[in-house]
Amino acid sequence: MILFISGAKDGFSVRKYEEKDFKGVYSVYKEAFSEEPWNEYKKCTACGVNYGIKESENRPAFCKKCDNALKLEDYWTEEDVKSDIRYAGEKSWNSILVASYRGKIIGFTWGYTLQKEDFPFLGSFSWIIDCSQGIYVDEVATAPSARGRGVATALERRLFEEAEKSGFKSVVLRTDERNSAAMNLYKKLGFKPLEEKTGRVYDPKFSSRIYLAKVLYP
Numbered sequence: 001m002i003l004f005i006s007g008a009k010d011g012f013s014v015r016k017y018e019e020k021d022f023k024g025v026y027s028v029y030k031e032a033f034s035e036e037p038w039n040e041y042k043k044c045t046a047c048g049v050n051y052g053i054k055e056s057e058n059r060p061a062f063c064k065k066c067d068n069a070l071k072l073e074d075y076w077t078e079e080d081v082k083s084d085i086r087y088a089g090e091k092s093w094n095s096i097l098v099a100s101y102r103g104k105i106i107g108f109t110w111g112y113t114l115q116k117e118d119f120p121f122l123g124s125f126s127w128i129i130d131c132s133q134g135i136y137v138d139e140v141a142t143a144p145s146a147r148g149r150g151v152a153t154a155l156e157r158r159l160f161e162e163a164e165k166s167g168f169k170s171v172v173l174r175t176d177e178r179n180s181a182a183m184n185l186y187k188k189l190g191f192k193p194l195e196e197k198t199g200r201v202y203d204p205k206f207s208s209r210i211y212l213a214k215v216l217y218p
Contacts, residue, residue: 012101012151014158017085017108021098024105026081032141033076037178037208042072050075088112088138095162099142099151106146109155111137111163114172121204122172122194122211134170134213135163152185160189164216174203177210190214 017025034041039052047066051059056072063070088094091112099107114134116122137159142151160171172194175182191212194201203209 012099012106012146012149012154014097014099014154017096017098017110021100021105021108022078022082022085024100025085025098025108026076026078028105028108028141028143029081029139030074030076031144035144037176040075043075044068045071045073084139085110093135093163093166093168095159097155097158099146099155101146105143107140107142107151107155109137109140109152109159111135111159111171111173114170119172122201133168134172135168137171137173140173147181153189156185156189160216168216170213170215172211172213174209174211176206176208178208186212 032038034053036052038050039055040050041053042051042056043049044051044063044066046068047063049063049065051064051072059070059072061070062068085096088096088110094110094112096110097108098105112135114136119136137156140152140155163171171191173186173191175186177183191214194211194213201211203211
């Protein structure tokens with residue numbers, strides 16, 4: 001499937017991930033998640049708390065969490081990202097996709113079978129037809145230089161097409177509600193906040209990270 005970038009002479013392709021793509025995926029991963037609101041650029045070597053780009057450039061003498069003398073290392077290592085990809089690839093159903101432009105990786109996404117035991121706090125999924133037949137979108141990111149070109153939209157639509165062809169009925173994902181670009185993208189793709197009787201569902205570990213869901217077909 002070839003999708004064309006407005007104003008470009010040639011287009012970007014969305015295809016299955018291959019091992020040779022890893023360096024490109026890792027580069028996009030680090031770059032995308034170092035930005036706000038994630039700020040996963042560096043971390044304290046003592047306690048692991050994250051520091052964004054601005055915080056790292058103007059680092060304090062002592063850690064904001066553990067109060068030790070601050071020493072920083074990369075938040076995401078190659079092995080971290082490889083482990084994340086392996087985890088997705090081991091699921092009973094999974095799809096790992098990349099977007100490539102002129103031989104360069106400019107985006108990626110992966111999703112897999114939604115397992116309720118992994119998300120016990122998500123409740124009943126009252127408006128989703130059957131959450132036992134759903135997928136979870138674990139990651140999606142676009143290189144900052146390639147944004148505004150429909151890369152993430154193309155990646156997610158391809159992922160949903162594959163899930164639907166495999167018989168899945170719903171999709172669940174998590175994002176930070178402060179990320180207006182992501183929230184607008186998912187709204188355009190038909191997602192709604194996952195809700196229980198007590199209100200919208202947030203990750204218990206991150207107060208601003210909200211769960212969204214959509215039905216693939218009735």
